[in-house]
Amino acid sequence: MTRAAAPPILLQLHSSESVSSQINALRTLKNEVIGHDQRKESYVTGGLIPILTEVLISKRPGKAGYNGSVVGQSPQDCDACLQAILITGSLAQGGPTFLAPIFSSNILPTLLSILSSPDCPASFGLPILRLLNTIADRLPLQSQEQWPRDMRLADLVFTTENISCLRRIVAQDYSSPRNQASIELAAGLIGKLCTEEVHKTALAESGVLDALAVKIASFVVAQGFVLPDAESHLHEPGALGDLPSPAPASAQLAPILRAITVIIEQSKWRAEHFLSSPGIVTVFPKQVPGFAPSDVKKGPWGATYLSGSAVPRPMGANPVDYLLPSIPLAHAKSSTSAANFPPLGHGGSHRRHSHSFPTPFSFADMSTPDEDENSIVPWLLCILRAESGMSRLMAARLVTVLFRLGLAKKHRVSMFSYLLIPILIRMLDKDFRLPNEDNVTSDGLISPTQRMKEESPAVLANLVMDDQELQKHAVEGGALKRLSQLLKETYNPVPESSRPMWQAEGGCPVSDPETLTPECRLGPPGYSPTLCHVMRYREGILKALAALVPFKDEYRKAVCENGVVPYIIDSLKPRPSDAPADTSMPKNTAADGNPTPTLLAACGAARMLTRSVSVLRTSLIDAGVAQPLFVLISHPDLEVQIAATAAICNLALDFSPMKEAIISADIIPILCEHAHSSNTKLRIESLWALKHVVYNTANDIRMKVVEALGPDWIRQIISQDPLRALAKRGMEEEMDHGAGLAMGRSNSAGEQVDILNPMEDASEREEDLKMTDTMPPSKMSLEMFLPDARRRRKLVLHGSLEQSTQSRQDDIAVQEQTFDLLRNIICGPGASEMIDHFFQEIGKDDILDALADNLRPRSIQLPHRRESSSRSLHVPVEILTSVTALIIHLAAGLPRHRELLVSHRDLLRSLTNYFTHSHREVRVNCVWVIINLIYEEDQSDREGCRERAAQLRHLGVADRLASLEDDSDLDIKERTKTAVHLLNSLAPA
Structure with missing residues (x-):
């Protein structure tokens, strides 16, 4: 098949000898493509987008001339660029089919460079922002390989240069309808595209969040909500110096609120950065205790003083x-x-x-x-x-x-x-x-x-x-009942309305896609706006159902009684990768599947329902919840794998009738493979599921799990030092307070910032005060929306702490789940056989050394301090609980297993440090270890019990037990009585 000939209008546009003829051709083309998807297809495959890109590059403002000088833009060049922008916007209205060639071209970077240029004409701003919002509104829903998660527009918009442009647009006053529309479109673009942490951090650090806060302050002023004493704080450090101009009545608050919300979501430090921004501080200053007017006296020299009985008034509501x-x-x-x-x-x-x-x-x-x-x-x-x-x-x-x-x-x-x-x-x-929705103009969505x-x-x-x-x-x-009914309604057929429009003239010959360049090749059609709405609605409903039922079994039963479990199971089915492209038939059946965000929400809802034993044994089995989850555990998207594995955790519980189905469906090898994943969340969920699978399971299944995980891998995980990251963090914190020591790090803007010393030095503080005091009260500059050095360093420091904290949590959770998995492997029927297998495969010395190392107290030296000092580091409670629980089950093994524990040089000595631990579970585990070590199961082990009891008394265990005899926890008191009785009867003092 040969490539189709280009439509005549494109040939005319390409061969135009003058700018005026080019403009006429562009206007004709614009009128032909608006509302005509079939014409758009023929023009795009005929090479329209490369021509539009060429027009924008050659006619854009501030382009370089032949001698390197900057050439101004003539009115005709401006008109040609504007027509090209409007045509591109019309193409984007066609949806995902036309977004693929647009993204494959250089047209979006060119438009963003025009918008960010200081020479950008005022008439270009709104059309470009509208075009970007049109594309953001029509990005296809993520769905397997055909529609992967598309971050290309966000990555383009949130570069350093373009973020500065967004800050400049948002920082404008509401002085004209054009400014107002630009502000709302820029805020709307942020609200639609900002989903990644790196983009949120960049928007906060670059001052966009502060500029949005000033817009909030404008609405507060316009509505009369400024606090009564705010005027007296206007010139304090951190304030604007004057109240911002009130927002006009026609200004929209929703885009500003949405943009702020998406930036600060999931980050307390970004939220605090927003609350401390100049705009918020100006209209909502922090309340401080004041004095009664009668307590403030005025002297004859004009100064004021406080009376002798003056007492600060407490803050009211x-x-x-x-x-x-x-x-x-x-x-x-x-x-x-x-x-x-x-x-x-x-x-x-x-x-x-x-x-x-x-x-x-x-x-x-x-x-x-x-x-x-x-x-x-x-x-x-x-x-x-x-x-x-x-x-x-x-x-x-x-x-x-x-x-x-x-x-x-x-x-x-x-x-x-x-x-x-x-x-x-x-x-x-x-x-x-x-109300008044009929007056709202439709944008095709x-x-x-x-x-x-x-x-x-x-x-x-x-x-x-x-x-x-x-x-x-x-x-x-009535939320459960309404949400249940709405979930059912999201499966009503949705007729598609994207049929090609009829044309009187004959269409162009169909081109072979393989012969077309990427910017001339149409993409897959994607979901229609109506179907996208249904899928997002379904996603939100599933999230709400999951959030309402995690604690109350009666709520979970109510969901089942409302008859929505089959619909939740249908929501677990992904969209087939080979789904037909025909959009003329009604869609939205269970066979049509769901995009990735809906799958994630459905996994969450299924997981919450599986918390109920009765629901798991009845409704979920009848609906067949296991099979779709077994499919999703191997889904191409990593987040879906994590969500499906989390739901399978509950299916693998010992009381679950689906535990055998997990084993027979050969899911264990997949879980073991995921336990080796580089993604920590997937590792944690997989280990958690394996921990449930191996409990009370036949020994051959447990041995297969140990073999699939790999003895070397298990040895590596349990031998990790849980305090390594804590020690490093402690050193950094000490360096933070050390004189003359600091650490630089580049922020998202590429600037060096001191993240270990968030406080500014004296010269910076004086400069901040100077800038605040000398700023004209009625004029605000763009630079004031850049966070000052102190707030910026604090934001970067806290962002770094969030990342290191989460990393530390994840490392500890992986090790904790591994210890719990090993505990379940060596408990229950056949435990002694599994302990022997465990010691043989991994090595008894390696195991006991790892357990002892995890119990060993740590301290770090601080060599940079003048005086010799050290800081103690506490082993995380999660690790202590898991390690001591594993030792309990090893101590419940055969006499030779107990001898190994007692004869180890450090294990029990380290354990004695935790009999007085603040966490009750750690204390009771320590007592159980002692009971299991000296409990006499038969006469043959009586002499061994006496020897072990003597060794324990020599280690000072009797004194440790004495400290627990009056413990506040009743269970610990009773277990301690048993341990003391056994110890005194076998090895009297």
């Missing part, structure tokens, strides 16, 4: 809180003592109970003291009560994120129950519709009401996650 309705006191009181706020002072965003592995170093576990809550929290609650549409939903989303990050008061739980949850549930109603319905379940899911009180109110409000 936040002034914005007085605008919110009161919450019933009885309910508010009970909320503070709810299970999600333990008595030790932790609250807000604590460790998620639905995590598959513990997070001992979670940085979000710390709740913000009530007096430190920023006034933006009650302001957002006022907004979601007063506004409607997307502004209301985005205010709910942002306040939920702040709450989950621990930056809201504890009593907000009660307020969310009465104010926020009913609003979100109302959005789930079938008859919910935004879904309606505003559909978009709100699509996003509201995910906000509800994030709000109620791991909070039983909020879950209770949502369920009592």
